[in-house]
Amino acid sequence: REYGDISLKDIDQVAKRSFPLCMRHLFDKLREDHHLKHGGRMQLGLFLKGVGLNLDDALAFWRAEFSKKVGLEKFEKQYAYSIRHNYGKEGKRTDYTPYSCLKIISSTPGTGDHHGCPYRHFSEENLRAALGKMGVNSRSMEDVIDKVRNRHYQLACTLTFEALHGMPCDAGINHPNQYFSDSKKILDS
Ligand code: SF4
Numbered sequence: 001r002e003y004g005d006i007s008l009k010d011i012d013q014v015a016k017r018s019f020p021l022c023m024r025h026l027f028d029k030l031r032e033d034h035h036l037k038h039g040g041r042m043q044l045g046l047f048l049k050g051v052g053l054n055l056d057d058a059l060a061f062w063r064a065e066f067s068k069k070v071g072l073e074k075f076e077k078q079y080a081y082s083i084r085h086n087y088g089k090e091g092k093r094t095d096y097t098p099y100s101c102l103k104i105i106s107s108t109p110g111t112g113d114h115h116g117c118p119y120r121h122f123s124e125e126n127l128r129a130a131l132g133k134m135g136v137n138s139r140s141m142e143d144v145i146d147k148v149r150n151r152h153y154q155l156a157c158t159l160t161f162e163a164l165h166g167m168p169c170d171a172g173i174n175h176p177n178q179y180f181s182d183s184k185k186i187l188d189s
Pocket of ligand 1: 020021022023100101102104105116117118119153154157173174175176179
């Protein structure tokens with residue numbers, strides 16, 4: 001097993017501590033709405049695969065939420081396939097790779113979508129609220145917002161990481177899974 005594997009029983013705690021804002025937002029929305037549209041399912045689903053959630057746990061995770069909204073039968077019929085697909089168990093058996101920051105930043109979420117990069121796609125008001133909820137203090141918040149205004153979204157994410165971990169992140173953030181593993185390294189040490 002790779003460093004940073006997560007299991008279902010502590011996924012909520014791990015999400016709070018070590019998910020970057022893009023994934024934290026999708027995770028919270030899924031818990032809240034028991035649903036995510038396709039773009040969100042892909043972005044979060046591949047990230048979760050990347051952090052080491054195995055296929056059985058992934059199916060259980062999505063099933064628990066989606067069945068509250070669409071029912072168990074519809075989940076199995078309509079959604080379980082694409083989760084197995086992400087793990088390379090269906091279709092062409094391609095092993096899909098988690099999305100990088102560049103890919104996420106350049107995506108174009110529409111109405112009702114929750115994927116994308118919050119630094120790029122949220123209004124300033126919503127971004128401030130989300131950062132506050134994460135625990136970013138008001139001084140760091142201004143530095144983050146300043147980067148966002150200059151369209152340095154990954155630098156904004158890096159500053160958020162540094163504010164929340166009290167440690168420099170010299171390499172900068174370029175991948176959500178890197179944010180996760182760097183966070184785990186600091187918090188578990
Ligand atoms: Fe996610 Fe990357 Fe945006 Fe950070 S910069 S929120 S890791 S897409």
